[in-house]
Amino acid sequence: MPRTRPRAGTGSTLRSGDELAIRRIRWTLAIFAVLVVASTVKLVQIQVVDAADLAAVGERQRARxxxxxxxxxxxxxxxxxxxxxxxxxxxxxxxxxxxxxxxxxxxxxxxxxxxxxxxxxxxxxxxxxxxxxxxxxxxxxxxxxxxxxxxxxxxxxxxxxxxxxxxxxxxxxxxxxxxxxxxxxxxxxxxxxxxxxxxxxxxxxxxxxxxxxxxxxxxxxxxxxxxxxxxxxxxxxxxxxxVLTLDRDIQHVAELAADDALERYEARGASIVVTEVGTGDVLAMASAPGFDPNHRGDEDPADRRNRAVTDVFEPGSTQKALTVAAALEEGVVEPTTTMEVEDTIRIGGSTFSDVSRHETETWSLHQIMERSSNVGTIQIAQELGEERLESYLREFGYGQPTDLGFPGESGGLLMPHTEWWGTSLPTIAIGHGVAVSLVQLANSYGTLANDGVAVSPRLVRGTVGEDGRLSPVPAPRSHRVVSSETAATVRDMLEDAVSGEFGTGGLARVEGFQVAGKTGTARKPLEDGRGYSDQYVATFVGMAPAHDPRVVVAVMIDEPYPFYGGLVAAPVFAEVMEAALLALRVPPEGSGTDLSTAVRLAAEHAELLAEEAVAEADAAAEAVETGQVDGAEAGGADDPP
Amino acid sequence: MSAITAPLRRSRPTAEPSQSPQLRVVEEPVVRHTLAYAVVMVLVLAAAVFGAVSLNALAAGASVEARTLEAHVAVAERDYARLVAEVAALEDPARVRAAAMELGMVAPGPVRHLTLERNLPSDGAVPSSRTPDATTDPLKPLLSLER
CATH class of the missing domain: 3.90.1310.10 (Penicillin-binding protein 2a (Domain 2))
Known part of the structure; x- marks a missing residue:
């Protein structure tokens, strides 16, 4: 029933109107209260509960x-x-x-x-x-x-x-x-x-x-x-x-020499290692065939490997210096010891012989080393014994990787003496039945050069931070292997092997310096390890100046022809050693040339070059006249030498 | 429906003749200039907005300048790296050797050394600044700890 609107002026109407207003106000307040509560809840949810997630979403939307x-x-x-x-x-x-x-x-x-x-x-x-x-x-x-x-x-x-x-x-x-x-x-x-x-x-x-x-x-x-x-x-x-220890100039010369040897001797590969005596710094480490990392996709993957540390070979006669050093250190022989040496010796059912036939001779240790006598070295090793020979070889660094930590580095092969058989001692004494990498071989001679103290080789000299200053790496490990007297004695013997009348390393001589070193020629084992192939590895490792060595150079040429280390590896050694000594500004030994003689020699050399140039020009001109070549090709011969 | 009660009437206090009349001096009421107040507020707001926009524009300008400088630095660094590589390539011993041979130079003959009968007067008198030193090359790091 609809309400009748109260009339104004009466008390009952007033009460009715106030009541309605108050009711509306209450409803309005209630609605506002609900809205406020809802807003507050939402605000709390946004600002408190979901604040972190929403902030992250916002940041994701606008941040990059x-x-x-x-x-x-x-x-x-x-x-x-x-x-x-x-x-x-x-x-x-x-x-x-x-x-x-x-x-x-x-x-x-x-x-x-x-x-x-x-x-x-x-x-x-x-x-x-x-x-x-x-x-x-x-x-x-x-x-x-x-x-x-x-x-x-x-x-x-x-x-x-x-x-x-x-x-x-x-x-x-x-x-x-x-x-x-x-x-x-x-x-x-x-x-x-x-x-x-x-x-x-x-x-x-x-x-x-x-x-x-x-x-x-x-x-x-x-x-x-x-x-x-x-x-x-x-x-x-x-x-x-x-910062590496490599010297760019010596490295270049070593790579040139390795490439040249590869071509000249039709070899399968060549490696050269140059180390500084005392510090163990590797000044050069070259392998041929070469490899350009800028175009690695075009290169043979086999050429990427650093043969000087990954490839192992039998050291051959270069091993004899270590055998003799061990015997001297143990007092088995003395520097003045002499012994009767036949040209063959039979051990364990096998016959070992020297390269050249000879009568039974009384040779000193120097002569045994100079002539690279297998029989004499085996006789010394027999006095030394298996256990001591193995022990010294390990002290020289055989059978374990060096501290270079180079990826793929080989530790070589040296069996424990307890697993040797009848012919192992004589075989290993002359560098067969054992395998080393070239850097191991260089390091073993570095020990002899460093007065008997072995210093681990290293390729890294230090690091350079943002300040541009060098932070050197810790000094390499070192330990004494033989006495300084023993090392000096062996160096004298190695000097005879280069400079002596019967020395096998005559081609390793470097003018102005006394060189101590040893040749090595070893047949390569078959792939399956059963027997030997018809291919050879030629090596030469040595040091200079002989009486105060500064540099050790080791050369290995894989499957060269001819195959003798003294013929193919020694000249390469001489070339690299000469460049290394010059680069390090090592003063020559002995008396030099006086000024007048030097001027005369230089003039003679210049005259020789001029004569060669004139001869070439004459030959080119004659060829042009006879029509063998055209003028354009002959023009090159007219260029100054 | 609840009843509404009428407000209670308070009895007016009766004046006591013994008290003096409550008269006091009043000041002229302060006239509030509404228009001036509004203008001031608008000016303040305008100044605030202008300041904020100006600061924002300055920050944007500085940011653009910073990016321009960063771009210049990046270009300079790129050029420097390229030049370092080019210098190293030009110094490559193989390239130098090939260039020398192309110019007609030949490999040296046997190396000989001289022994002087007496020291030259200039021995030891060469100033250190004239001696070759790899570390003086700005493209190379300082490899000496003494420097």
Whole structure:
């Protein structure tokens, strides 16, 4: 029943109107109270309960984090010349979605931004790629494809300027080796993502790599960076530079000599190691055939290995110096000892003989070493015994890897004497039945050169931080193997092996210096280890100056022809040793040439060169006159020598 | 429905003739200029907005300048790295040797050494600045601990 509106002026009407107003106010207050409570609840939920999650969502929507790649450290030689460094290169990528129609989340059709065929045709000549192959990559069902990685930065800028749809250009570091093949097997290389794969790049990857940084930016909904927005930079930690012990000039000479030996003796391979006496620093470590890490994809994978540390061989007669040193140190023989030496000796059912037939002679230790007598050395080893021979060889570094820690380094092969059989002692005493790497052999002679103290070889001199200063690595391990007297005595014997009348290492002489060294010629074992093949390994290892050695050079030539170490390895040794002594500015021994004689010799040498040049020019002119060659070829002969 | 009670009437206090009349001096009421107040507030707000926008613009300008400088640094670093690689390639002994031979140079003859009968007057007088030192090359790291 509808209410009748109360009339104004009466008391009952007043009460009725107030009551209604109060009721409305209460309802309104109630509604406001509900709203306030709801708002408060929501506020608490947003500001307190979900605050962290919502903040993260917001940050994700507007913040963009860029990873800043760390610059990989450089690799220097001992004088600070760069062997490996990184440059900025351009990487070209594509977003294939730009070449196919898509739909927005609302279902609207979005036409392609460009045609894959057109883009491929424009990029192909720039990237030196097949247009069809490029088009195939552009039409892949992916969001991101690489088109070319680590191309010249200028080319990247050129492509970016084209503003092709769906094509982008990134900047990323590229590892380069400016010296090409120089120390290629030692330095090694990285993969395309700058992770060390081989050589010292792999060995010291954790030092060289550095740590990437980050850059946090705020961006607007359109993707543009907000200039005044958040900008948090965590700079990348630059990789540490590594300084090697290699000397670039000596390394170059060693590589030239190895390549030359490979060609001259039609050898399968050649390795050369040069070490500094006392420090264990490896000044050069060359392997042939060479290898350019800049073009590793084009090279034979077998050429990538650092043969001086990965390949082992029987040291042959170079081993005799160690056998004699052990016998001298143990007092089995004295420097003045002489013994009757036949040209053959029969042990364990096998006959061992010297290279040259001879009557039974009374030889001193010097003569045994000079003539590289197998029989004499075996007689000394028999006095020494198996246990002591093995012990000394291990002290010299046989049978275990060096401290180089080079990836793939071999420790060689030396069986425990308890597993030797009847012919093991005489065999091992003259360098057979045992295998070493060239760096092990060089290090064993380094011990003799260093007055009997073995110093572990090292390839790294130190690291260079951001201050540009060298932080040297800890000193290499060292321990005494034989006394200084024993080492000096053996050096004298090795000097006879080079300078003596019957010495086998005469071709290892270096003018101005006394050289101590030993030749080695050993047949290569068959692949299955049962017996020997018809191929040889020629070696020479020695030191100079003989009485105060500064440098040790070890040469190994694999399957040369001719195969004698004294014929093929010794000349290579002389060439490298001469260059090393010059590079280290080691003063020559003995009396030099007086000034007038030197001037006369220099004049004679210049005159000889001039005569050769004139003869060549005459021959070329005569050839032109007789029509054997055209004038253009003959023109070269007229060039100054 | 509840009944509404009428407010209680208070009895008016009766004046006591013995007390003096409550008279006092009053000041002229302060006239509040509403318009001036509004103008001031608008000015303050405008100044605040202007300041905020100006600061924002300055920050944006500085940010752009910083990015420009960073781009210049990146270009300089890229050029430096490229130059270091080029110098190393040019110093490669194999390249130097090939270039020398191309120019007509030949490998040296046998190395000889001289012995002087007496020291030259200039022995030991060569200033250190003229002696070759690898560490003086700005492209090379300082490899000496003494420096």
């Amino acid at each position: 984090t860029l990873e800043l790649p760390a610059s990989r450290g450089r690799i220097y030689d001992r004088d600070g010349d760069v062997l490996a460094t990184s440059i900025q290169a351009a990487t070209i990528y594509a977003d294939p979605r730009a070449y196919r129609g898509t739909r927005t989340p609302e279902g609207r059709e979005v036409p392609p931004a460009g045609e894959a065929a057109v883009v491929a045709d424009r990029l192909a000549p720039l990237l030196d790629a097949d247009p069809a192959a490029l088009r195939e990559r552009l039409e892949q069902d992916r969001h991101f494809v690489y088109l070319a990685r680590q191309v010249d930065h200028e080319l990247g800028e050129e492509i970016a300027a084209l503003e092709l749809p769906g094509i982008g250009v990134l900047t990323e570091p590229e590892r380069v080796y400016p010296a090409g093949t120089l120390a290629g097997q030692v330095v090694g290389f990285t993969d395309i993502d700058a992770q060390g794969l081989q050589g010292l790049e792999a060995r010291y990857d954790h030092v060289l790599a550095g740590e990437p940084g980050t850059l946090l930016l705020e961006r607007a909904p359109g993707g543009l960076d907000i200039a005044s927005g958040i900008r948090e930079l965590e700079p990348p930690v630059v990789g540490t530079d590594v």
